[in-house]
Amino acid sequence: MPKLSIILILILFSLSKNIYSQKKILQAKSTLENIVIDGKINEEAWKTAPIATDFIMYEPDNGKPISKNKKTEVKILYDNTAIYVSALLYDDEPNKISQELTNRDVFGVSDHFSVSINGYNDGQQDFRFYVSAAGVQMDCLATEDLEDYKWDAIWDSKVSLTDFGWVVEMKIPYAALRFSKAPKQTLGLNFMREIKRDAQKYTWNFVDTKIGSIITQEGVLEGIENIKTPTRLFLIPYTSAYYQQNDYGSDRTLKAGLDIKYGISDAFTLDAILVPDFGQTKFDNAILNLEPFEQQLNENRPFFTEATDLFSKGGLFYSRRIGGTPTTEPTTVVNEKVTEYPSSVNLINAVKVSGRTEKGLGIGFLNAVTEKTFATISNTITGTTRKEVIEPLTNYNVLVFDQRFNQNSSVSFVNTNTTRNGNFRDANVSAILFDLNTKANTYNLYGDFKYSSITGLENYDGYKTALNFAKTSGKYRYLFSGKYISKNYDINDLGIIFVTNYHAAYAEMSYRIINPTKTFNSFKASQNINTDIQNTTGKFQEAWYQINASATTLKNHYLEFRFTLNPLERFDFYEPREYGRYVFKPKSVVGYIQFYSNENKPFHYEVEAAAEKFDEEGRNAYILNGGIKYRFSDKFSLSYNLLYTRKVNDRGWVGFDNTDIIFAERNREIAEHYFTGKYSITNKMTFNLIARYYWSYAENHEFFTLQDNGHLTPNSSYSENKNRNFNSWNLDFSYSWWFAPGSEISVLYRNYALVSSNIVEKNVHTNISNVFDSNLTNILSVSIRYYIDYNSLKK
Structure with missing residues (x-):
């Protein structure tokens, strides 16, 4: 039996x-x-x-x-x-x-x-x-x-x-x-x-x-058979009115434009933007950036965020390059100074076509053109001015072919191209990608080969390749990865990359529960090891071992823990700001913990804390982030978040002294406050508030000279004031009404200000007063966007 x-x-x-x-x-x-x-x-x-x-x-x-x-x-x-x-x-x-x-x-x-x-x-x-x-x-x-x-x-x-x-x-x-x-x-x-x-x-x-x-x-x-789909042609006209005021005066602007969506077939769609207006997109979070790299910004412009999955293949497309900061600086001579330097380049138009054939071939084409942009240079003695091109007429292009097969695998080709009119830098990047899975989706092999070519005043080529193998099913999973990036691999004309000229190996093993236990609804633990070795010197850029654990409790609280060990001497090849130089990075350990309470409750809170201890006397760093949210009703909620970072005896680049590279030992603090509110009148009509106050300072107390071996020696003669104190304020208060499908009326009030100084001010009240006493810019805008279906017009 x-x-x-x-x-x-x-x-x-x-x-x-x-x-x-x-x-x-x-x-x-x-x-x-x-x-x-x-x-x-x-x-x-x-x-x-x-x-x-x-x-x-x-x-x-x-x-x-x-x-x-x-x-x-x-x-x-x-x-x-x-x-x-x-x-x-x-x-x-x-x-x-x-x-x-x-x-x-x-x-x-x-x-x-x-x-x-x-x-x-x-x-x-x-x-x-x-x-x-x-x-x-x-x-x-x-x-x-x-x-x-x-x-x-x-x-x-x-x-x-x-x-x-x-x-x-x-x-x-x-x-x-x-x-x-x-x-x-x-x-x-x-x-x-x-x-x-x-x-x-x-x-x-x-x-x-x-x-x-x-x-x-x-x-x-x-069961869907013999359908005769209507013409897919949609016109989206819009008009916007802006009123802007600051200490220097006021300005009124009226804009109008048209977006077009056309279904070339049931599988392919053309999107075109004419006379673009991005005035009501979310503000960028300004920071005190002391890193050797540019700040990477989120994309908030609808044309570059909607239906761009094909264009993100391979990570070669960073859309903020289009209409971003000019790429060159004007040349000046004695008694000249730059009096006007535009912070961005205007977009003339953009178009994209994307879709997929019946046999699984995805095709994406994106093209955008930005206008010639000038800086104004004044002669301080004669008062005369001249203009110089800092960004020529530029064409940006992305082309993607993505072939899917076996319902879970693909091979892709991606090309990005930036062509600038005249004697300026041009760039072309191509990539082949593959993502292969077994029939049962238990194992995965994926990798790439990418090649970049820069032409113009300078000419160089570079490449990157990677191969990864993973077990992707079951309670126990693993991943092995390797990659090589050459010295001259450069995708920064239409993509973004910070670190090159290294090879790396990575391995991860993980365990997870599939069904709830007596303690957890979900649980995952993993351990990872990673090494990055610089190609030219053979020195470690990164070398760490990490363990992670995360879980959701039976009461739907979320917990996460992480411990990272950096046990080897490493070197930073970018902080010195000079090619071929590097600076020593001490060993360290990092601990991290996070807790999110059950978000279904009216009162929700979250806490995140991290600490790093360096193998260098008195040097450490702390991060403490916290937030609370209270839902007064299904219509009304408020939340507040604080992100706080403190670095004690941090070391970083501050400048050059003739041929010497100067570093400073400094204390740093960063405090970022977010206040958000939401009141929904209906499911199509909402008031939203987003306010952000950011304050950061860097106070130097000892200077050093970088040696050829990457270590620092004290420099008692350097006396320039390289301290920094930075305040930023943004507020967006908006009303949005989706009065018809795809059609919206939006009213936005925005004010913002930036204050930067080399005098450190640690009093919070004084910093807040300084930013609000500065040249605060106020903008009131109204935008109407209406969605028109060609078939409705025909009727």
Whole structure:
């Protein structure tokens, strides 16, 4: 009898695994009926549509069937215009359904329902459409490595709360998707339901978390046949009005422009921007940058953030290069000074084409042109002025070919090109990438070869190559990686890279739990080792060993711990600011801890702390970050965050003294305050407040001269004041109303100021007073953006 029981158990286990591993199939039903998106689902066509049900938990208890009192039923209809989705989401406690109102693409504390559609059923990319129980839309382009929520599609949805739970109705136009021209469509499909108060997520087709790949574990949507999609042409005119005032006067500006989206086919789309206006994009976080590298800035301009997944392949495209800071400095002679130097270059126009063929070939083309930019130079004796070109007319181009195969692998070619008019620097970078996975998505081999070529006043070539092998499934996983970067590898004309001329090896081993235990909902531990060796000298740039552990408790608090050991002598080849020189970096140990409380509670807080102790007397560093958030209601919330860093006896470059390179031992502090607020009137109308105050200083107390061996010797003769004190203030208070699909009215009040000095001021009140007493710039702007469907105009 025991043997028979064991055999039966094994058979049942095998059957259950087969059930979970099989792809579910849902048949879409064609309809000629007008489907009104009202959250009521009362059209006749819905009554006979096939049902997708029997959802299975994705997390935390992976593989557990959904309970009967939280049953979920989904149906799909289609016509020549769109795919329609209806969902009944049962709940045994409907009065506890979370429904915080937020901005679009902000999940907040809400229950959610989503549909993921893969137009080619190739396991590579999803179009995901979410809606919260409060009716807020979220959408993204998703690959295994990235969910891009900066992508915004035009689609319709409506939710309604009922006595049994809540109801979702969606209309997803074909214009929001990409798919083949086949008469019979076979689409990848999955649905997800999140029950926020229980921190549980369920999917229609089982997604096994022991396997690293999610998209390949989708179900299938069949039944969409012989559709005749409408012309995909969308016009988005806009107009903006600005009023700006500071101590020097005021200015009024009126702008107007037009964006165009055109569907070349069901698979390819052209986006063009004419007369660009980025005046209402989020402000850049100004900092006191004492590093040898430029500050890397986030991209906030919609054209360069939406649907750019193809262009991010290989990491060669840093869109802030387009319209960024001029690349050259003007030349001056005796009695001349620069009186006007533009901080950015104006964008003339930009266009991008992207899509994927039926055979899985993705093609991306992006081109942008920026205008010739001048600096003004004045003669201090005669008063005459002249202009000099600091950035010529420039063309930026990105071209990508990405071939997918086997539903989980790809080979890509990427080329970026920067061509400047006249006798200026040009650049071209090419890359071949591959990402190969076994059929069961258990092992992965990926790598690249990249080649850069610079021409102009100077000519040089460089290359980078890497190879990585990983086990990507199960409780125990590992990764081995190696790369080589040559001295002259340079992608900085249209990309961004800081460190070159080294080779590196990296290894990682990790363990994770798949299902909750008596202590944790989730748990992961890993150990990593890394070495970077400079090619020319053979010296270590980096050499560290690290252990990590992170977990989510049964009460949905998050914990993370990290310990890093830097046991070897290392050298920094960039801090001296002179090629061929380097400076010694002492051994050190770093400890890090983080705690996030359960964000579902009205009061949420987070704490993050780190400390680094150097093998150098009196030298250490501390980081303490903390934040609190209180949700007064589903409409109103406030939060405050403080990021604090202190470095004691830090050492860094401060200047040159004839042929000597001067370093200083200094104390540094950085305090960054964020205050945010949100009040949502409806799911389409919101007030938002973001305020940031940043203060940092560097106070030098001893100077050194850098020796040829990388070590420092005291320099008692250097007496220049190289101290720094920096204050920055930004405030954005905005009102946003999405009055129609894709159409928005936005009102923004912004003020900002910067104050920089070589006199250190440690009194907080004095620093704040100084920044508000400075030349504070105030801007009030109103922008109207209207989305026009060509088919509506035709009607």
